[in-house]
Structure formats: structure tokens, C-alpha cells
Amino acid sequence: MRFLTVIAFLFALGFSSETTVADWPQFRGNAARTGYTREPLPNRLELKWTFRVQHAPTPAWPTHTRIKFDEVFQPIIVQQTVLFGSSTDDQLYALDLETGELKWKFFTEGPIRFAPAAWKDRIFVASDDGNLYALAIKDGSLLWKRQGGPKKKYIMGNDRLISHWPARGGPAVVGDQVYFAAGVWPSDGVYLYALNAETGEVIWSNRDSGQLVMDQPHGGARAKSGVSSQGYLAASQDQIFMPTGRAVPAAFERTSGKFQYFHMQKNQQRGGSEVILADQFFCNAGCLFDQSTGQLTQQTGTGPMAATDGGILRGSGQSLLYSAWTDTQTRDRKGKPITIKQLQEKRVIPLNYTITDVIIAGVDAYCGSHNKVTAVDFSRQANTWWSHEIEGTVRGLAASDECLVASTDQGVICCFGNGGAQETDNTSPSPTPKPVASPKEYQAAAKEILDKTNRKTGICVDLGAENAQLALELARLSDLQIYVVMQDAKQAAQARKLLSNAGVYGSRVAVHVADPKRTPYSKNFANLVISSSSLDKTIGSKLLQEARRIQRPYGGQFCRGALGKIQVETKSELKGAGSWTHQYSNATNTVNSDDEIVKGPLKMYWYRDMDFQIPNRHGQGPAPLVNQGVMVVGGLHGLCGLDAYNGHTVWRYQLKNNLTEMNGIHHDVGTAEVGSNFCLGGDYVFVKQDTFCHQIDLKTGKLIRKISTPVSQDNPNQNWGYISYHDGIVYGTVSNDAHYTSPRYKNLKLRNESVLFFAIDAKTGNILWTYQPEYSIRNNAITIGDNSVYLIDREIAKADHIKESRRNGRPNPASAEDEKRKGKLKAFHAKEGTDLWKADQDIFGTQLAVSEENQTLLMFYQGIRHSFFKLPSEVGGRIAAIDTKTGKRIWDIKAKYQSHPVINGDKIYAQGGAWDLKTGKSIDFKFDRSYGCGQISASKHLMVFRSATLGYVDLTRKAGVENFGGIRLGCYINAIPAGGLVLVPDGSSQCNCSYQMQAWFALEGSE
Secondary structure: OOOOOHHHHHHHOOOOOOOOOOOEOOHHHOOOOOOEEOOOOOOOEEEEEEEEOOOOOOOOOOOOOOOOOOOOOOOEEEOOEEEEEOOOOOEEEEEEOOOOOEEEEEEOOOOOOOOOEEEOOEEEEEOOOOEEEEEEOOOOOEEEEEEOOOOOOEEEEOOEEEEOOOOOEEEEEEOOEEEEEEOOOHHHOOEEEEEEOOOOOEEEEEOOHHHOEEEOOOOOOEEEOOOOOEEEOEEOOOEEEEOEOOOOOEEEEOOOOOEEEOOOHHHOOOOOOOOEEEOOEEEEOOEEEEOOOOOEEEEOOOOOEEEOOOEEEEEEOOEEEEEEEEEEEEEOOOOOEEEEEEEEEEEEEEOOOOOOEEEEEOOEEEEEEEEEEEEEEOOOOOEEEEEEEEEEEEEEEEEEOOEEEEEEOOOEEEEEEEOOOOOOOOOOOOOOOOOOOOOHHHHHHHHHHHHHHOOOOOEEEEEOOOOOHHHHHHHHHOOOEEEEEEOOHHHHHHHHHHHHHOOOEOOOEEEEEOOOOOOOEOOOOEOEEEOHHHHOOOOOHHHHHHHHHHEOOOOOEEEEOOOOOOEEEEOOOOOOOOOEOEOOEOOOOOOEOOOOOOOOOOEEEEEEOOOOOOOOHHHOOOOOEEEOOEEEEEEOOEEEEEEOOOOOEEEEEEOOOOOHHHHOOOOOOOHHHHOOOEEEEOOEEEEEEOOEEEEEEOOOOOEEEEEEOOOOOOOOOOOEEEEEEEOOEEEEEEEOOOOOOOOOOOOOOOOOEEEEEEEEEOOOOOEEEEEOOOOOEEEEEEEEEOOEEEEEEEOOOHHHOOOOOOOOOOOOOOOHHHHOOOEEEEEEEOOOOOEEEEEOOOOOOOEEEEEOOOOEEEEEOOOOOOOOOOOOOOOOOEEEEEEOOOOOEEEEEEOOOOOOOEEEOOEEEEOOEEEEOOOOOEOOOOOOOOOOOOOOEEOOOEEEEEEOEEEEEEOOOOOOEEEEOOOOOOOOOOOEEEOOEEEEOOOOOOOOOOOOOOOEEEEEOOO
């Protein structure tokens, strides 16, 4: 058993000869993150000063409750200086502890999301630009910096252009070494370092723990997906603990960096980005874990904590709970008596405010709350003996030199000190925007660019700039997010100062030092590329080439030239990039986008958090759709359109209760049975709700018109059922309201059978033709391609019908009589509705798909890879191919498949087998994925699916099933290979399993 006294513990974990025990040199005071100092604060505290940063914090994951490391600007105090970094303006601030006056600032090239860590005469600052900086405490001068990732490469991450490997393992200092980590996504590499604090030289590094093959949170799930780095590193004498985001921390040997353990599957729903070391344990997500093994030893309850050598103080809502270490007698698994150490609750202190942060100084607790900071005598009188109002919610506290520093989510830093000083609200040191007048030529150029491009939002890059004047004017006249690329470091420093004084640095405009002819940026991501230097000089061919490389396809613009003669070059579609306009890729239902670009190995292209509610994953909501560079996603109360190439939100369309019925469903009727409620076509989005289809502009999200179903108001069936688009025509059906199929949920509007098929002109909304079925049309048994509509008109399966839903109800058993029900397969001219052919012998299928290039129609059943729910009529086990020109059956085989068949050229792929499309003969195809019940989505070269994490098979390589780790997919289809990318909105809605991230993202293939 390892035990350190408080004093020895603190000295072991980072205090050097030039810092004192009274200092607060790291996040929560020390590398153990205990939030404790033995030095008391004065018994009278008054406000000394307030410092307001121009912009409030911008957390990386604002909707996440388990990743909270950057909610505020976390302060440290060392050598009479308060230091903190900004996640919004990318600057490190140094303030005088006594006066709050700004001593100096330092710019990095990305958000600073962690408190610095101090050692002797310097501090260490981790930035999203991927570097750890060593800065002199006295003046902020750069002593050295260390890049965490393998190279300098920037991608869009958390709504900023940052390193592919941001430094998201907050720095910790022990002795003469500093530790930090870079890299968020396990499959792209996570890098943990021990550096010489004096020189920055690497003592050791761990570069391969991100790609470990290991058990994932769900039972039976295993993938090549190891650690992530998301949170402050914590250090003991022997170990480094790396928070991994939403999962439990991973442990490494401190002397060598050797990986020790990361117990994801044992802690399926536990984890978070905070870790505190206490005695022989580490605290995470309301639990105690043994440091040496990582095994769970005790559940303590969640809430902010501070640890002393005697126990732990925890905030729990409006109470403070103190628990002490005790030795408890028990027996091991073999019945042998043993003594174990546990926490035993000793005192509960009720309060009248919610505790959001807590530290201990001496024998008193200092608590953050909403608009308040307080002091509580938790060990004796058990009362609040001091409080002070403060703007915002306090989530950062530091204590040193008889001062308490509090930081709030509004970007407010307050210092409280000895009551002998006069209370003041000293706001004068706070940075305030200063009027900055740009030369008139830049004002005119900005107006000309915006007028000619009609571009007001998105990502803009100024290549080869010599100043930031044009970027500043564009920021004033638009909502563009602008990145200025400058080759000269001195010019860049001047530009940053100009933009900071104007109040736009980081939040609107950032400056990167790089060769403008060869930037470290991703390709195809910028909505607008400009070159301010081209206003008065001709730019070279290499810069032109680079501008076109980073310019976004499908309308990205490049502006260059002299004032009054600025040229606009618009980039067209991306050659070989496929689209995904319907639930199963397109109206043909091939589940194949025909994208020719994306291949493995996959790597991150952009990622972000998104405040947009999607249905519970078990409700199997509609797939995201992609066309012309816009990804459209359905949510509970509307749709949103995102730029597929940078993740920027283009528009939102409000539609109350759009998908709420799928939100409360747990493995019951869903998209798999009834189809999607929206599709894309031409320049439009079509989304159905009740009796109307909303036709929305794809680029703007504006409503064009509402189209009603072609039935009279007294008809008992009026709601839209199936919806599709093909060659300028919207196709739909009228749902059979009487046919109810949910055994567990009452009053759902979800229906899978229809009483009328119709075609509507998308430009005018006029009805072109209708078809009245003799029996019934199942929504999934319709497909459109090669200027033809194919559908099955068949009697309803009686066993599918549910007379009365009940809690925990199950589908009826399959009926032999239903297998004999009458039906016919029909083909119509897509534009005119005239009959082409009919087949009425042995029509068995519930789903259709068509290969236009092979003139082959497939008839099959729903592919299901779980036993939770299926309609009785989905008996499976058979596929047939039909000639699209004649209706004659080409082949008909027995086949076991657990996913919707993918038609890729002249082959059919599914979980369970692969077949030649022309002959039906089985072909060799090995497909062995891990846990996951979702479907396969495909492009020409790639198949994407869930295999514990995101899994994929590259059909051009013999690599088998590969993983992109750290995240899970949804329970149906939510990863789309289209547009030259794999596009993935979050598919884990309401999932508490501890995959490291929940994110919206895009992956690109390797070149």
C-alpha cells in the first residue's frame, strides 16, 4: 500500500526550488490534481480585482457532461502571477496577483484548453495547435516548444482549424520532467511524452497505445481502438494517468511510458475527463479505482472533489460530504480475511447553493457556485462563513499567497485577498476592443469580394498575406471564419496584435505561420480562398495551385486580383464523388453511393460537437443524406444542413416533432420497416410530415412549398408514406392508417403499407400520375431507376397487424397462410405512369433494389442482424433477380443474409455472403465484423458499418475489417461514404456506454 503525507506528496509532484508550497503551480495545485494546499487563506476576504476577457470560453465539447476540462479558463498562481489560457482567442495571459494588471500575453496557433504548469522560471502551455510551449514566467518569451504529432497538419476540429493531433493531454510536472499528450482519435495516433523541463528534449514517448486491439465498452465488442487523450494528465510517483474523454483513464509507467492498462469494457458506462489521485486510488466519474490495477474498489458518487491525506471532500448538489479513509475488515473471494482501505462518510454539510467546484486551503473549503464563490468551515463549525457574488458559474479555483482566484464560464477572473485592502472592481486591465481603422482600399476590397461571391458564412483562407487588414474588414462585414496564412513570423505577430486589439482574434480571425504555397491544411475545405497580396501584385503558379487545392468543391470560391477587377473562380463538383440522396443511397436502393474516391486506410478530416437532437439510436432513425457538398441530418424537431467538407452549419429547418416518434422507441418499428421520412433531389430537400411534404432549398434551408397528398379531405388515409425523388419527379404514397404494426407502443403514426402511389412534378407541385393498388404497397417494396418505377402490389400480411399494443409486447408468430398471399410485381414508366410489364408468379419479397447499369431488379427480404424485433412477414432466406426490361426472373436462390444487400457493379454483398448479380452464384467474400447490429453502407471501393467502433472494408486492399476507433456508430445507417469522404453525424444518441467520443465527423481516405 502506497501512502504519502500531504507535504511529501506535494513536493514529489512538482514543486521545485523556485516554487513554494504556497504556490498553485498546476491545475488543482499539483500533478495529483488534489485541489488541496495546506496553506490557509485569510479569515477576511475581499475582492481585490476583476479581469474580464473579451470572449467567454469556447469548450471543445459544449454538449458533453463527461468532458469538461475547458469549461472555464483554469488559473494557476506562481511567483505572484496569475496565468491562464483562452480557448477562444488562443492566448496565454499573465496577470499581476496583487493588481490584476496584464503583465504579458503569448499567442499560440490554436485554442488553449488547459491551465499551464509551472517549473522554476517557466510555464508549460499546451495548445490545440499540437505544441507544448515553454515560456518564461517573467515576460512570456519562448524558451522552447515541442510538437506532439508526427507532423504539422491542420484540420477542422471542434469548429476551429487546429492540429490533427491537438495537445489534449493537459501538462503535468513532476520533478524536472513535464508530461503532456497529443492526439484525440486513437486510429490516427496518440502521443504521450516525458520531456526534460529545462531543454524540452524527449526522455521517452509512447506512440502506439492509440492503436491497441482491445475490448470495447459493449460486451463482446473488440476492435483496434486504444487510448485517446482528453483531459489533464495526473501523475503519481510511479504512474501517469491519461483521461480518455468519456471513458475511464488509462495508466502508464512514469519512468518509461510503458502502457499498463485501460479497462473500457469492465467500466461500460463509467468514465470522464477528470481524474484525481488520492492515497492509493484514482477518482474518476464518482468511483475509486486502485492505481496499480485500475480495478474498481468503491463508488463514491459524482461531483467536484478535493483530496487530502485524510480523505475526500465532495460537492453533491447543495451539500458538502466529507469522507475519511478507514481500514475495513472483509474477506477475499476465497474467504480469507483481508483489510482494505475505503472511504467512510463522516460529515454532511447542507448548503443553500449548488456546488460547481471545490478546493481546500488549510482547513477550509472554497466552493464555486452559480454567480457565487463561498468559504465553508467543513471540519469544525460546518457553516458558510464567507461568500461573494461573481458573474457566471465558478468552475475554476486556485489559492496562493493569501489570495483566492476564481474563474467563471463567462470569462471573468476574480481575485480575493486580505480584507484589509479596500474592495474594488478593477476592470481597467481587462482587454477591450480598440477601434482599428483599415485603409480604404481594404474596406473596398472586402466589400467587392463579398458582393461578387455572395458569401457571408463559412471558412475563408487568405493565402500569402502580408498583413491582416483585409481579413479584419471581411470579419466586420460578414460571419466568415477567417485564417490568414503568413510566411513572415514578424508580420504574423503584428497581425495578431492588430486583430486582438480589434477584438476578433481567435473568435473570428486567426493567423498561421506557414508557406502559403504549401500549407499544412487539408484539401477541399475552404468555402472562400483569397489572396490579399494579389491586390497589388501578381501571385505565382504555386500559390494558385495551393489555393485550388484547399478550395471546397461544389461552389467554393477563389478571389484574386486588383481592386475593382477582382476575379472569382468557382470550383465545380468533385469528379468521382458520389452522393447519398435516399435512405439506401438513391432511389434504386443499392446502398451504394458509387463514390470512386474514398478508400482506406481512413483518417480524420473534420470533427465537431453539435447541439442538435437526433432520435435515440434504438429507434433506428433515418440515414444522413449527402448531395452537392451538403450533409442533411434529421432531428427530433427538424433538419440541419452541414457543409460536408468542413462541418460548418449551413442551415437549420424547424419542423416540430419531426422524428420524436422514433426517439422513444426501443427496437420496434422504425426506419427499417417504414422507410425514411426525407430524401434529396436536384437542389432540394423533401421531408414528409403527416399530410404534407416540405420542399426545402438544399443550399439555404428555406421552404419552397408544401405538397399535400392527392386525396380528398374526407379520405380516412391522408398521410404521406413512401417518399423518393428521381429525375425531377417526387414520388410518394398515401399510408394505410388502419395497418398498425408496433407491438409495444400505442398511437404511433409510423406505417409501412400504403393505399396509393403517386408522382408529382418537383418544379410545379402538380400531380403527374397515380396508381391505385389492387392489394397494398409496402414502402420498402418500391424502387426507381432507369426511367422506371418498380413496386410490389401484394396482400397485407395478417400476422404483421397488431390489434392492441402492450408494454413488452412482441410481434405475432409468422403465418404459413401469409406466405401464400397474392401479389404482383409491376413496372411503370417513371414520367408517364404507363404500364411496362407485370409479373404475378411467386412474388415473395418485401424489398426491392435495382441495378441500372446491369438492368437487373432484386427482390429480397429485410436483412436483420439482431433478435430484438422483426415483422412476421420478414421470413428471409431468399433473393431473386428479375430482368428490368421484361419482368422475367433471371435467377432465384436461397440465401442467408443479415444486412440489406449492397449492389456494387455486377456483385451483391451482404453480411452472410456475396453473389454474382448476373448469375446468383456465390462468390468468395470474407466478412467478419465484431459487435454491431447496424447496416452496411457502401461506395465503389469501401464498405462501412459498425464493428465495435466504426468498421470498414476496403475492397481494393486485402486488409479485412479495419477500424476507426474512439467512437461507435448508430444501430442502423449513419456512416455515409459519399462526396469523397465518409460522413458521420453522431449515431450514439442517449448511449451512456463509454466510447471515448460522441461527435459529428468526416473521414478521408489515404491518397
